Amino acid sequence: MTKKLFVKTYGCQMNVYDSARMADVLAPLGYGPGETPEDADMVILNTCHIREKASEKVFSELGRLRQIKADKDGGLIIAVAGCVAQAEGEEILRRAPFVDIVLGPQTYHRLPEMVAQAARAGGAVLDTEFPIEPKFDFLPDARADGPAAFLSVQEGCDKFCTFCVVPYTRGGEYSRPAPAILAEARKLADQGVVEITLLGQNVNGWHGDGKSFGWLIRQVAKIDGIERIRFTTSHPRDMDDDLIAAHGEVSKLMPFLHLPVQAGSNRMLEAMNRRHDRDFYFGLVEKLRAARPDLALSSDFIVGFPGETDADFADTLDLVRQVGFVQTYSFKYSSRPGTPAAGMPHQVDEAVKEARLAELMDLLQDQTNRFNAHCLGLEMAVVLDRVGKHPGQMIGRSPYMQPVHVDNVAHLAGKLVNVRISEIHPRSLRGEVIHSERIRA
Numbered sequence: 217m218t219k220k221l222f223v224k225t226y227g228c229q230m231n232v233y234d235s236a237r238m239a240d241v242l243a244p245l246g247y248g249p250g251e252t253p254e255d256a257d258m259v260i261l262n263t264c265h266i267r268e269k270a271s272e273k274v275f276s277e278l279g280r281l282r283q284i285k286a287d288k289d290g291g292l293i294i295a296v297a298g299c300v301a302q303a304e305g306e307e308i309l310r311r312a313p314f315v316d317i318v319l320g321p322q323t324y325h326r327l328p329e330m331v332a333q334a335a336r337a338g339g340a341v342l343d344t345e346f347p348i349e350p351k352f353d354f355l356p357d358a359r360a361d362g363p364a365a366f367l368s369v370q371e372g373c374d375k376f377c378t379f380c381v382v383p384y385t386r387g388g389e390y391s392r393p394a395p396a397i398l399a400e401a402r403k404l405a406d407q408g409v410v411e412i413t414l415l416g417q418n419v420n421g422w423h424g425d426g427k428s429f430g431w432l433i434r435q436v437a438k439i440d441g442i443e444r445i446r447f448t449t450s451h452p453r454d455m456d457d458d459l460i461a462a463h464g465e466v467s468k469l470m471p472f473l474h475l476p477v478q479a480g481s482n483r484m485l486e487a488m489n490r491r492h493d494r495d496f497y498f499g500l501v502e503k504l505r506a507a508r509p510d511l512a513l514s515s516d517f518i519v520g521f522p523g524e525t526d527a528d529f530a531d532t533l534d535l536v537r538q539v540g541f542v543q544t545y546s547f548k549y550s551s552r553p554g555t556p557a558a559g560m561p562h563q564v565d566e567a568v569k570e571a572r573l574a575e576l577m578d579l580l581q582d583q584t585n586r587f588n589a590h591c592l593g594l595e596m597a598v599v600l601d602r603v604g605k606h607p608g609q610m611i612g613r614s615p616y617m618q619p620v621h622v623d624n625v626a627h628l629a630g631k632l633v634n635v636r637i638s639e640i641h642p643r644s645l646r647g648e649v650i651h652s653e654r655i656r657a
């Protein structure tokens with residue numbers, strides 16, 4: 217590797233996966249990992265457009281990169297990828313003419329061509345097409361980076377929730393064919409990966425080769441070496457009975473499910489075009505818990521959607537109390553240009569949004585704390601996949617996605633170990649290894 221690539225990733229896990237694949241695509245051109253933009257020959261900002269703040273951050277980062285590029289006499293290729301690039305490609309080139317390449321999430325298999333073209337033409341290259349050929353057919357084999365890996369199985373979304381840009385930036389639903397997915401999973405297992413997270417904007421809407429997502433999970437579970445399976449993000453509407461049953465039947469499938477509900481009021485769910493009401497969600501939770509009694513639930517919430525009243529918000533709090541969540545993401549509604557909700561009447565005051573967000577987050581944090589407290593003394597399997605702050609410390613995830621810190625285990629890095637939870641902290645747990653041999657999750 218003679219050149220250095222620095223990739224900065226914003227947003228969701230799909231972007232984390234895409235960033236890794238962009239690095240794979242550029243490796244044959246001699247690009248290896250760089251530590252900072254200052255020491256890099258090429259910088260990619262892999263951007264997120266989901267909320268206003270996410271895209272603002274990109275423009276401020278570009279300001280910083282402009283200076284670094286000037287300090288290097290222009291010797292830095294700057295590429296903007298991801299959903300802001302898809303949605304605002306022309307605008308980026310207008311506001312930041314020092315950017316060399318703008319590419320959407322569907323065209324990064326063409327990066328080597330774009331790099332060559334940018335060098336030749338000396339002008340900017342813009343490629344935000346939705347090509348007919350799926351990029352996956354052109355990507356090199358995925359390289360594992362540690363014992364836990366992401367695997368993209370589905371992209372895009374046809375649900376058109378009225379607040380969301382994803383159907384516009386990522387396009388319509390596309391399911392990768394099962395043989396390609398299973399081949400990638402096997403290659404990851406061959407490289408020592410023990411935990412795979414199947415990714416998609418609407419992952420449980422996967423329907424490659426006419427099969428269902430539950431079927432796909434059962435196939436991945438047959439692969440030797442893969443000990444733990446997770447998936448994200450699911451839509452309640454696509455949670456079919458076979459997938460629910462898989463939670464009880466597939467022991468490698470972790471007892472943790474991220475199932476965004478967004479709101480608890482039927483009126484808001486309707487205005488959001490969520491295609492389900494609160495009773496439908498309660499019904500799903502009941503069926504899932506019947507299949508897997510220790511299932512821990514996670515969710516996304518939006519407060520202050522246009523027209524949300526105090527009574528609507530009270531319904532969200534009530535839903536949260538009835539279901540009980542262990543890990544959640546809550547957002548103030550952020551108006552996104554081009555989405556139906558942006559033009560809806562009765563936009564909610566910023567101060568009201570703030571207050572509702574604080575109240576909701578208090579309640580959710582209480583639930584997380586209670587769940588964590590109940591874990592004290594329990595034995596849990598943890599994949600030690602990250603180096604901790606202290607010498608010898610490693611961090612891994614419990615089956616329920618809690619970060620678990622374990623001291624003096626540098627020799628067990630990358631291993632699946634059994635840990636007894638000994639301390640509870642606000643954002644993490646601490647544990648001690650009780651068996652160091654590989655065990656089943």
Ligand code: 5AD
Pocket residue numbers: 266267379380381476478516517518547548549550551552
């Ligand atoms: N405003 C606020 N939150 C949003 N999300 C998506 N679009 C918006 C928006 N316009 C949230 C949803 C989604 C998560 C990824 O981001 O909760 O599930």
Ligand code: SF4
Pocket residue numbers: 373374375376377380381382383417418451
């Ligand atoms: Fe966006 Fe709704 Fe699709 Fe999720 S299901 S990506 S929130 S449109």
